[in-house]
Amino acid sequence: MIAQQTLVMFGIFVGITLIVTYWASGQSTTDRGFYVAHRRIGGLQNGWAIAGDYVSAAAFLGITGLVAFYGFDGFVYSVGWLVAYLAVLFLVAEPLRNTGKYTLADLISFRLRGRGVRAIAAVSTLAITLFYLIAQMVGVAALVNVLLPRFGEIPAIAGVGVLMLVYVMFGGMIATTWVQIIKAGLLLCTAIGLTLLTLAHFHFSLSEFANAAGAVPIKGSPTNLFAPGLLFHGPLGAWNLASLGIALVLGTAGLPHILMRFFTVPTAKAARISVAWAMVLVGTFYLTTSFMGLGAATIVGEEHIGRRLYAGQAIGYIAHHPEQETRLNAQLTHDGYIVPSADSNLAAPLLAANLGGSLLTAFVAAVAFATILAVVAGLTLTASSAFAHDIWFSLVRNGRGDETEYLFIARSTALVVGVLAIALSVALRGFNVAFLVGLAFAVAASANVPAILLALSWRRFSRYGAIAGMLCGLISSLVLIALSPVALGRHAIFPLENPGIVSIPIGFAGAVLGTLLWRDRESEAMFDQFHVRATTGLGAEM
């Protein structure tokens, strides 16, 4: 029943966005239309689109679940993801709009001439986007597994992949932007709606809500959900938290699919206004994760959050797992279903089920699918522009070729990236999603951010410094994650789950050392032009 309702509502979302795509396809017949929507997206529109691009299903389902299970330690993620926008606002949004054209590599290689810089910037963009893309698609598998068990994971991944390709290939940036705006609106309404329903459950009394949340018992701990240390504990708990925090805060300012959104607005002022709107929307959303998560912990209860088995299925499961028989039998008699293992990702849908019944659950599930779809569309467009614009046109064809060829390459790249992402996601399903997202943020913070910040502010910064910095950041973050507990479990060589606190300084050190070792007068001579352009917008791309 829920499955059918979910599919119908998701179908309506897809229907509306396909109409937008059809309309946008007439407007995406040039490279400027395809990649940057003619730079005519307004600040408010772009703010909604950034929010739509940024808040992934990992945030909606994952963070709500983490708050439900671990309280404060889950909420810390939410804080980091909002505060990160201050770095975007202060340091990158406006200069990026004034100096960039289509891609991140444009910004860096505007000042630092040479094919090496552009090639490495494009490679790091492709790496970050692909990790992020696979994480989102693997999320589809997890969601389908629980919400639409009869649908099958592989058809679901393939279905989302094909839809995303339709948006990107035919509608380009305009359709992708609108898909993100519609999705951001739906997601925000859902989150606010669930928050209000939760508060209504406690008669709109914050103190009644806080007391109920504080009274939720926690296994093996005398504290409550408001206390720190439930997820990050042990001697390295604070280090893990700090390393993750610094990667989140700086990483956002290096995420190519977010930075690309600043090329779609007409002026630096519009770029700033779009960050302001994004901060209001993203902040409101992350604030609601606290209410949804604690609401799920109190109203649903941790022992009920997970995939539920009813009647025959439940009896069959209990017969195969005699060691849990007493507990599960008690739960079956009491609730009419069993939850063999907890799954925090289901906190939000189950909260909706408790508060609003099957129709609301189906709506929440449909919004979660729409969320994934919008995020993967933005990512695919970013990857396609990095390949078509930076690698194919700038490096292989040396800037030759006409618009027809450009659009053909861009669309074919989107197709290849999409198919590659579908194939990799099918192969990697069951992989830890947080691991892949952590990789994306760590690589963005360590490889891209030092190069962007130093290019914008340091006259002497050379192309060799940029290459060294990006390589050091890219390699050190990849290697440290491969040696960390998320990849090696108990045999980890590097003790922290996120490499940020080590790999970001390595990225900066590489960039500074490379610059001091090899001087580059040509790049130094470009600094004045770059600086004036970044600050005033003189000569910016229209």
Added chain:
Amino acid sequence: MHHVKPDRWDELAAAPEFRALVRARRRFVIPATLFFIAYYLALPISVGVAPALMSRPVAGPVTLAYCFALSQFAMAWILLALYLRAARSFDLAAARIRRQETRELEDRKR
């Protein structure tokens, strides 16, 4: 309006109006950036250094740590508002520089 391609960027970069704009921006952006990073990192650090203090309930069952986390939202939005206000004068200065340059380029063409 500002789609002009000046050819004397070094003069523009050395002009007093531009230097003043860069200084004004830096006067806001550098302290604000240092402040928000310090305020944000104070959250994991205080939780790591003084877990007992941070676990102390201050408003009903809500702990000091949770209140600190909520205050980060207020901090982010307040810094946003301050920046938007400061940026109005940056916009005016940037527009003045653009106008002046456009006029001079047109004068030279004539």
